Amino acid sequence: MSAASSDVILERMMALHPKIIDLTLDRVWRLLEALGNPQDKLPRVIHIAGTNGKGSTQAMIRAGLEAAGLSVHAYTSPHLARFHERIRVAGELITEEALTAVLDECYAANDGADITYFEITTVAALLAFSRIPADYTLLEVGLGGRLDATNVIARPALTIITPVSIDHQQYLGDTIAKIAFEKAGIIKRGVPCVVAQQAEEGMDVIEEVAARNAAPLLAFGQHWHVGPERDRMTYQDETGLLDLPLPNLPGAHQIMNAGAALAALRHLGADPAACEAAVTRAHWPARMQRLREGPLVDLAAGAELWLDGGHNPAAGEALALHLSSLTERPTWLICGMLNTKDTGGYLRPMAPHVAGLYAVSIPGEANTLPAGETADAAAAAGMEAATADSVAGALQAITARCPGARVLICGSLYLAGNILRENG
Numbered sequence: 001m002s003a004a005s006s007d008v009i010l011e012r013m014m015a016l017h018p019k020i021i022d023l024t025l026d027r028v029w030r031l032l033e034a035l036g037n038p039q040d041k042l043p044r045v046i047h048i049a050g051t052n053g054k055g056s057t058q059a060m061i062r063a064g065l066e067a068a069g070l071s072v073h074a075y076t077s078p079h080l081a082r083f084h085e086r087i088r089v090a091g092e093l094i095t096e097e098a099l100t101a102v103l104d105e106c107y108a109a110n111d112g113a114d115i116t117y118f119e120i121t122t123v124a125a126l127l128a129f130s131r132i133p134a135d136y137t138l139l140e141v142g143l144g145g146r147l148d149a150t151n152v153i154a155r156p157a158l159t160i161i162t163p164v165s166i167d168h169q170q171y172l173g174d175t176i177a178k179i180a181f182e183k184a185g186i187i188k189r190g191v192p193c194v195v196a197q198q199a200e201e202g203m204d205v206i207e208e209v210a211a212r213n214a215a216p217l218l219a220f221g222q223h224w225h226v227g228p229e230r231d232r233m234t235y236q237d238e239t240g241l242l243d244l245p246l247p248n249l250p251g252a253h254q255i256m257n258a259g260a261a262l263a264a265l266r267h268l269g270a271d272p273a274a275c276e277a278a279v280t281r282a283h284w285p286a287r288m289q290r291l292r293e294g295p296l297v298d299l300a301a302g303a304e305l306w307l308d309g310g311h312n313p314a315a316g317e318a319l320a321l322h323l324s325s326l327t328e329r330p331t332w333l334i335c336g337m338l339n340t341k342d343t344g345g346y347l348r349p350m351a352p353h354v355a356g357l358y359a360v361s362i363p364g365e366a367n368t369l370p371a372g373e374t375a376d377a378a379a380a381a382g383m384e385a386a387t388a389d390s391v392a393g394a395l396q397a398i399t400a401r402c403p404g405a406r407v408l409i410c411g412s413l414y415l416a417g418n419i420l421r422e423n424g
Helices: 005-014 026-034 056-066 096-110 119-130 176-186 200-212 255-266 272-280 297-300 313-325 341-353 372-381 393-400 411-422
Strands: 046-050 072-075 085-088 136-142 156-160 191-197 218-219 224-229 232-237 240-244 289-291 302-306 331-335 356-359 385-388 406-410
Touching: 005 046, 005 096, 026 096, 026 119, 046 056, 046 176, 056 072, 056 136, 056 232, 056 255, 056 272, 072 119, 085 119, 096 119, 156 176, 156 255, 176 393, 191 255, 200 218, 218 289, 224 255, 232 255, 232 393, 255 272, 255 313, 272 313, 297 302, 297 393, 302 411, 313 406, 331 341, 331 372, 331 393, 341 356, 356 372, 356 393, 372 385, 393 406, 393 411, 406 411
Parallel strands: 046 136, 046 156, 072 136, 156 191, 191 218, 302 406, 331 356, 331 406, 356 385
Antiparallel strands: 072 085, 224 232, 232 240, 289 302
């Protein structure tokens, strides 16, 4: 089977609906029914929603479960370099042959009807998971929760809501309360829900939805606590205290993500060794990832090169906190963003911690914000800002001005995916 086979089918799927995002579950239910309802044949499901931290939390849960000797399916989005990253079957990325088969089956069963790319590919993932034994299925919400294509599991083993903040306002609403209502749509009757730290207005909505569904909450600050302790972290719940290393995923915000993962694992009966593995063995690319080899690293000529795909104001605040904790060294940003994002809200928190920014357009992305507009937003946020034709060009300009600088490539998962492909 040729390596391009899945790409060809995926390209066909892009043409099945005029919109990239169109939130409703009607089309998903129709296709699932045509395929024999694979969503009802999955191993125990852990369903994860939230604005930031979903992927990191899922990665930590998976690391903990696998350390305990359990087999885990995992679904996440978007991918960075290859679509296959979205579907991990019993611990391994889906093979080209298996991906092509389920995509082809879903395309045929859909029979040309309207359905979005995310909807039909999510159904393909569920179909793949339904056919291979495993102990757990981890499902990450794509957008929102209530009307997301993953929200078709009648009774998951557990739901999780990571921190909720402002993002995707055009789809989810323009307040924390409205967005929290959409995220809380994954809560199911009688199913426990782990809740990370939330703004008060978001937590009020989550508690209300949980109460209506008689769903027990396992909430940060009430049922579990997590925080840094010297050069380590502590986690405590009614079961007891865990003294653990800091997460291997960089950034102070990963402590909260680790707390949500640990609350889930403890609820599922994980032992301390599995909990430690969750924070020390998780891998999640493009989340303050240090690039240590490859063409861009060679081009950096001694600069310290980092990559992060965060793209909303909460991500900007998390990055600012992390940058403030790093060793003294001039920090420059190479930033490319989508035109649907709050660019100023993302950049403002980082302004006091950076020497300057080079703005780029995201290659091959129709919704990229032009580099000049990103640079204007950076200047308005108080940064020295310029534009570059490419990340490589920006990197050369920075290293010429400031040899040995710290360089963070940031602003979009789509840009991060380009970098990972370009850098090998």
